[in-house]
Amino acid sequence: MLMKVDYSIRCRAMVPMAEGAPDVVRDALILIRGNKVEWAGAAKDAPVDVSAANVVNMPHAYAIPGFVNTHTHAAMVLMRGFGDDLALQEWLTTKIFPTEEGLTGDDVYWGTLLASIEMIKSGCTSFADMYFFMEGAAQAVADSGIRATLARSVSSISDPNAEKLKESLEFCLRWNGVADGRITTMMSPHSLYTCSPYYVRRLVNLAKENGLGIHTHLAETKREEQYAMENFGMSTARKMDELGLFDVKALVAHCVWLSDEDMGIMAEKGVCVAHNPGSNMKIASGIARVTDMRKKGLTVGIGTDGAASNNNLDMLEEMRLATLLAKVSTLDPTALPARETLKMATLDGAKCLPGGDTIGAIAHGMKADIAFIDTRAEHMCPEHDVISNIVYAASAADVDTVFVDGKPVMQGRRMLYVDEQEVKRQCAERAARLVGRSKV
Ligand SMILES: [Zn+2]
CATH class of the missing domain: 2.30.40.10 (Urease, subunit C, domain 1)
Structure with a gap:
């Protein structure tokens, strides 16, 4: 036939x-x-x-x-190269947060479009994003032709009355399955250190009620773990588990400071991990124990994190960083062989996303x-x-x-679907405005 x-x-x-x-x-x-x-x-x-x-x-x-970039903040390409080589808190408080104050939905649209072009050009076909003005990000995904799992990142620090939880849920429901199913959505508390337990629990309940997964940052820095121990008497992972976050499909980024016990809990709950070697090295967060995580049965994908801390969204490079870092940190050249690394960047990364099978x-x-x-x-x-x-x-x-x-x-x-020159022109102008300069 x-x-x-x-x-x-x-x-x-x-x-x-x-x-x-x-x-x-x-x-x-x-x-x-x-x-x-x-x-x-x-x-x-x-x-x-x-x-x-x-x-x-x-x-x-x-x-x-196609590569699956399991953790990024696409529109942060607008802050690429703005404030490198600083300590994390100084970088965030003097560079990133003030710049983000000036962001508009249109900036996020153009930034996400530039990021989508960069990702496609390095062989990436899907990415998991968490940021703000996600309507703009979703439109950029629809226009560029790429696939993405989008989440509106929220925190109780910037949302004391929990009004953004509703906005975040509405975004999820409105955009899930749009663009011929290329767009899927997740809920996203920024992290335990920026969200109160009450806030996380409310978000988890909304995710459960609506069949949504959750994308968050977890155990990225030593300071974050110290915060959890001082405030809750337990690790970030254990606290998030207690708050129910691992009872839904959970994608957690970084996981640099997990204990064996944390890994055990997460493996049992089927939590998926986004490994971000470039960002972890550049911000000097530490080295995630990827080999141990995989041995314990955790699904680990690879992510670039945002371009402000990488500074590109090149999954080929990220894959190479992942395997080299696994080898040098264990003093074992057989750690994370090429095929396993490619699997993490494709098939395993896919499992981290809703509909990833x-x-x-x-x-x-x-x-x-x-x-x-x-x-x-x-x-x-x-x-x-x-x-x-x-x-x-x-x-x-x-x-x-x-x-x-x-x-x-x-x-x-x-x-084939976007005007590359126009996107670069828009982004250069917008980036200059955001950092307070009139011209590049
Ligand atoms: Zn991140």
């Missing part, structure tokens, strides 16, 4: 990341119908009667599942979120090991084409 598909894509090799599939399939063929992968495998095993509306040949490209692998029935990495640069030669070249040698500039939800959003490094 004739199989009708929208895209037939043949490429040099594919890393499917799917259950039961080989690690690498050479001379691969991917057939896409609608927003899903209809068939993927070796070209020689392909179904014979296929009629494709679009035939794409990329004999120099590797296909991988439909992304993160190239296989029949999965959403067609795929990045194609060109192999013609000098640093990709020779080719002893496809996965090694992707994890240890590739750079964002090698990402040539990206599909999200069955459609190309970038082809030959050209964005």
Whole structure:
């Protein structure tokens, strides 16, 4: 019987990341119908009667599942490079918070658009975001073609009357499933040190009542853990568990200062962790014990955090930082091998998001979120090991084409839905205004 598909894509090799599939399939063929992968495998095993509306040949490209950036604050690209090399509290209070005071919804729209372009151009197809003016962020996701899980970050410090909880819930309900399902939503208390227990409990109840997950920061700094011990006599993770936060789908970022007991509780509750090696190193927060977390059964994805503390949103670079940091911190070169690191950046990251079982692998029935990495640069030669070249040698500039939800959003490094120059112009002007200068 004739199989009708929208895209037939043949490429040099594919890393499917799917259950039961080989690690690498050479001379691969991917057939896409609608927003899903209809068939993927070796070209020689392909179904014979296929009629494709679009035939794409990329004999120099590797296909991988698009990266999932599990923790970022996309619009913070507007503060990229503004206030580097400062202590965390000084950075926050003298640079970031005063700048954020001046933010508008339009700033967040343009900032998130710039971040989306940057992420797509480094092979990322989904991201988990927590920030403010999320209507602007959602519109940018809808316009750029990327996929995202969005959360309006709230704290009781800036919301003493808990009015923003309602606003945050309304945002979740309004945008969940919008843009052909590319947008999903979560609730988001900023952290335990900025939210009272009462506030967290109210937020957790709203999330439970509405079937929503929660995205928050957890155990990022030593100071945060000291705060929890002094105020609650227990760790941040134990307190959050007591407040019910782990009873819903929870995505927690950083987890640098977890104890073994914390990890045990979180593993039992199925909590997902966003590991942010670049940000943790730059802010000198410490080193998350990723190998231990994974041994205990926690799902750990990789995230860039915001560009103000990274300073880019390049998942290829973040993946490399993750594996190198795991090795040097354990003095074990076998820690976090390339394949496991790539799995964290794709399949495991996908599990951290609501609806994440439909992304993160190239296989029949999965959403067609795929990045194609060109192999013609000098640093990709020779080719002893496809996965090694992707994890240890590739750079964002090698990402040539990206599909999200069955459609190309970038082809030959050209964005198809957004005007890149206009986005950069808008962001440069807005960033200058935000930091109080008239011109860049
Ligand atoms: Zn963060």
